[in-house]
Amino acid sequence: MPRTDFARIRCPVARAMEVLGERWSILVMREAFYGTTRFDDFARHLGIATNILSARLAKLVEHDLLERVPEGARHAYRLTEKGGAFFPVFLALKGWSDRWMAGPEGQAMCLLDAGTGEEVVCPPPLDSAGRPLTPEGIRLVPGPAASEAMRRRFPGTAHG
Amino acid sequence: MPRTDFARIRCPVARAMEVLGERWSILVMREAFYGTTRFDDFARHLGIATNILSARLAKLVEHDLLERVPEGARHAYRLTEKGGAFFPVFLALKGWSDRWMAGPEGQAMCLLDAGTGEEVVCPPPLDSAGRPLTPEGIRLVPGPAASEAMRRRFPGTAHG
DNA sequence: CGGAATCCGTTCGGATACTG
C-alpha cells in the first residue's frame, strides 16, 4: 500500500507539501534564507543527520527551490527564483511561530530591514474595510484546475 | 535512537514544525479554513486514512490550533484564535503554490473577498524603498531566545 | 572536508475491522 502521491493531487498546496511536507524541509529553507550554502554548514547549524540532509537537499533541488552549483572542489546550494519566492511564506510562518509557538523568552532570531534597521514583518491581508481578513471573510469559488468534487462542493464562479 | 525533539529546539519555527511538519497537517488546516468542521467531512474531502486524520486532529487540538467541541451527538473541530491566526500563513503558502506548483490549468480554488469579490492576495513584504524584500535585504540579529551558537554566528544587536 | 551508502529503530500512513 503505497502512500498517497501528493504530486498527483490537483491542489497546488498539496503538491507543495510533497516537497515541503517533511519536518526538516522548512528548516533547510530557513538556513538557506539565513545565508547557508554548504552541505556541512547546513548539517552543523541544523543538527540534522547527513543522510536526511542529503535527501532533503536533493528534493529541494529536484523541485527547483535550490540549485546545486560547483564551487571550487565542492558544491554550493543556492536559492533559485522559485526558492527565493518562498521567502514571504517563511516570513509569515516565522511571524506566526514567534507569536504563538515561542517560549517565554520570545523569538530566537530577529530579521531587520538592512536599510532601515526596522524589524521586518509580513503585512497581514486585509479585507475591503481594512480589517484583518479571516476565513469567514472569504468566498470560495473553484478555479480552472478544480476537481468535479470541488465544483460540487463550492458551486459558483468568480462573477456569480 | 529517538528522533530529534523539535519541541525542545529554541527556534519557534522548528516548534511549529513539530505540529505542522507532517504532510497532511497543512491540508487539514486548509479544510478547516474552507469551513469543514466534522471528522467525516475532513476524511472525505481529503481522502486521508481515518487513523491518520484522528492523530493529526488530536495534535492540532493538543497544540490549540483547533478545539473539539460537542455538537449534538458528535463533535465539531473549530478553529481557535491561534488556528485562525495561521490563516495569513496559509494564504501566503497558497499564493506561492498557485504560482510555482500549479499545473498548466492553474489554481484549484480561488479565494475572494466576500465583500468586494476581488481575489484575496497576501501582500508581499516590502523594503524601505517599496521593493519586494529578499533574503539579501535583511540583517539578522539574535533575539532574546537565541542560543549561544546563534549569537556567535550572528554577532550584533538590533541597535548595533 | 563533502557527501553518499548502510543499518536499524521509529513513525507515518493506508486498508480494514471494530465499537458506540
Added chain:
DNA sequence: CAGTATCCGAACGGATTCCG
C-alpha cells in the same frame, strides 16, 4: 455515521561507516 484500534508496508530519520 463518528470515530478508535489493529495490522503492516513504506518512508523518515539518527548513528555510523565509507569513499573521493
